[in-house]
Amino acid sequence: xxxxxxxxxxxxxETGTPVxxxxxxxxxxxxxYWYRQDPGHGLRLIHYSYGVKDTDKGEVSDxxxxxxxxxxxxxxxLESATSSQTSVYFCAISETSGSSAYEQYFGPGTRxxxx
Amino acid sequence: QKEVEQNSGPLSVPEGAIAxxxxxYSDRGSQSFFWYRQYSGxxxxxxxxxxxxxxxxxxxxxxxxxxxxxxxxxxxxDSQPSDSATYLCAVRNSGNTPLVFGKGTRLSVIA
Numbered sequence: 001x002x003x004x005x006x007x008x009x010x011x012x013x014e015t016g017t018p019v020x021x022x023x024x025x026x027x028x029x030x031x032x033y034w035y036r037q038d039p040g041h042g043l044r045l046i047h048y049s050y051g052v053k054d055t056d057k058g059e060v061s062d063x064x065x066x067x068x069x070x071x072x073x074x075x076x077x078l079e080s081a082t083s084s085q086t087s088v089y090f091c092a093i094s095e096t097s098g099s100s101a102y103e104q105y106f107g108p109g110t111r112x113x114x115x
Numbered sequence: 116q117k118e119v120e121q122n123s124g125p126l127s128v129p130e131g132a133i134a135x136x137x138x139x140y141s142d143r144g145s146q147s148f149f150w151y152r153q154y155s156g157x158x159x160x161x162x163x164x165x166x167x168x169x170x171x172x173x174x175x176x177x178x179x180x181x182x183x184x185x186x187x188x189x190x191x192x193d194s195q196p197s198d199s200a201t202y203l204c205a206v207r208n209s210g211n212t213p214l215v216f217g218k219g220t221r222l223s224v225i226a
Contacts, residue, residue, distance in 0.1 A: 033213060042218035043159070043203070050211065058213065090158055102147050102207050104214055106158040 003027050004107035006091050012113045019078040021110050023091030025071075031094040032074040033104065034058075034066060036087040043090070049074055081114045088112075117142040119206050121217035130226050134191040138204030138217055141185070147207040148180055148187045149214065152200045159203055163189060194224045 003026030013019050023032060033048040035058075045058030047066040055066050063085060065077045078085055091107040118141045128134045136150075147166050151159035165171045165178040165187065177190040187206075191198055201221045205214040 031211075031213075040218075043216040045213050048213050096211055102214070103149065103161055103164055104205070105161065109158050 004091060004093055004105060006089075006107040006110050008110060009108065010111045012115060013081050014115055015082060016080050019081050019112065019114075021076045021078075021089055021091075021112070023074045023076070023107055025074075025091075025093050027093055027095075027105075028071060029093040029095045030071075031096065032068065033092040033094075034064070034074065034076045035090045035092065036060065036085075037090060037109075038087050046076065046089075078112075081112075083114050086112060086114045117206075117208055117215055119204055119215050119217040121202075121204050121220045123218060124221040125223050126220055127223045127225055128194050130194060130196060130224055132194050134194045134198065134222055134224070136189040136191075136202050136204075136220050136222065138187045138189075138206075139185055140187070140204075140206045140215075142206070142208045142215075143182075143185060144209045145182075145185075145206045146209060148178070149205040149207075150176075150178060150187075150189045151203040151205060151216075153203060153219065154200045191222075194222075196224045196226050198222060199224045 034046040035043045044060045049055045049068040089110045092104040094104045120139045150163040153159045163178040165180045171178045175192045179188045201219040203219045204217040
């Protein structure tokens with residue numbers, strides 16, 4: 001398995017509270033991604049990073065922010081959690097060179113419930 | 116908007132048969148194509164990548180790409196109940212852009 005961990009793996013939080021999810025990789029890959037997965041919607045990209053301090057928005061970025069201060073860590077913050085952000089969140093990594101260029105590898109996921 | 120389309124299924128096949136999963140994409144400039152398998156409650160797992168027209172085989176899996184028709188497929192030979200999962204098609208458009216994922220096809224292999 002690619003060396004990707006996510007924490008926490010499960011979280012229940014209340015509406016209006018801030019929440020931070022962490023993705024940590026040991027592969028030294030340049031690109032990191034945050035997705036959410038919901039029934040009927042598939043995987044939807046929230047934000048991604050193409051290097052330390054370099055990030056860009058995905059298709060469902062409203063209500064989320066990210067930070068990447070080190071190659072190995074990519075943080076996703078829900079600034080004020082809402083029930084519509086109840087979902088499973090996946091982190092992924094990729095590189096743009098080598099035999100596995102552009103292949104994305106996923107972390108185990110975080111199940112977030114906002115009550 | 117660049118899209119990747121898959122039949123949601125479920126696709127039911129008997130054990131030992133060939134399962135055929137299909138995917139179409141809208142961006143003619145797409146460069147790379149991937150198939151992921153996702154078991155219920157688990158994360159997507161990369162099983163095949165294909166970059167040029169034709170077939171690519173890996174064990175019981177064959178990926179087929181036809182860029183002229185904007186079509187990519189995955190064949191699973193000798194299907195097993197353990198192949199029952201959702202299969203996601205993903206496409207990389209031009210440049211270093213994130214993959215675009217289809218919503219997946221649910222495959223059920225009946226023993």
